[in-house]
Amino acid sequence: GQNIDQPTEMTATEGAIVQINCTYQTSGFNGLFWYQQHAGEAPTFLSYNVLDGLEEKGRFSSFLSRSKGYSYLLLKELQMKDSASYLCAVRGTGFQKLVFGTGTRLLVSP
Amino acid sequence: EAGVAQSPRYKIIEKRQSVAFWCNPISGHATLYWYQQILGQGPKLLIQFQNNGVVDDSQLPKDRFSAERLKGVDSTLKIQPAKLEDSAVYLCASSSGGGASSPLHFGNGTRLTVT
Numbered sequence: 001g002q003n004i005d006q007p008t009e010m011t012a013t014e015g016a017i018v019q020i021n022c023t024y025q026t027s028g029f030n031g032l033f034w035y036q037q038h039a040g041e042a043p044t045f046l047s048y049n050v051l052d053g054l055e056e057k058g059r060f061s062s063f064l065s066r067s068k069g070y071s072y073l074l075l076k077e078l079q080m081k082d083s084a085s086y087l088c089a090v091r092g093t094g095f096q097k098l099v100f101g102t103g104t105r106l107l108v109s110p
Numbered sequence: 111e112a113g114v115a116q117s118p119r120y121k122i123i124e125k126r127q128s129v130a131f132w133c134n135p136i137s138g139h140a141t142l143y144w145y146q147q148i149l150g151q152g153p154k155l156l157i158q159f160q161n162n163g164v165v166d167d168s169q170l171p172k173d174r175f176s177a178e179r180l181k182g183v184d185s186t187l188k189i190q191p192a193k194l195e196d197s198a199v200y201l202c203a204s205s206s207g208g209g210a211s212s213p214l215h216f217g218n219g220t221r222l223t224v225t
Contacts (some may be wrong), residue, residue: 045213089152095166103152
């Protein structure tokens with residue numbers, strides 16, 4: 001089975017940097033995804049990590065440590081529009097089932 | 111490319127009634143998923159199709175939920191009879207199945223309220 005943990009809620013200020021952590025336990029691992037979900041909308045893909053290390057994509061970066069079962073999403077130069085839920089999801093082996101964590105709700109204030 | 115289409119957008123029914131949701135995935139996407147997302151929680155996988163075959167339905171409450179994907183394209187998810195705890199957003203997603211890095215693309219979901 002799979003177990004994924006994320007903080008429930010975080011707050012940050014516009015222009016700041018925030019790091020959203022995700023820890024996971026899984027019997028099979030085929031990569032970790034981060035999705036952004038604005039209230040009332042569908043999740044949208046942000047990043048995918050399968051190897052250890054940092055992947056940078058504009059203001060967003062994602063890090064993975066497979067040995068520690070740990071990932072984080074780093075958001076720089078926060079904007080008000082970054083207020084959303086951020087979902088960590090782990091892909092298993094076999095038919096590559098994607099299991100989501102409960103999500104971290106980020107509130108960016110002026 | 112056109113995204114994942116779902117209908118209806120909203121549905122309100124009384125408990126013990128039945129309801130059906132429809133999903134049209136991105137053209138050419140072999141893998142189709144139905145997720146249930148209860149308010150404040152992450153999406154929970156109900157069923158995963160590879161073409162028109164089921165590859166995972168371990169969390170589908172089979173006494174009341176059913177899903178099919180005829181011809182390996184469109185899919186319908188049905189609930190019969192509905193319970194209050196089925197109130198949630200039902201998200202359909204598809205992926206190309208081109209490998210582990212293939213992301214899921216989600217539709218806008220159907221918000222179901224059971225009264």
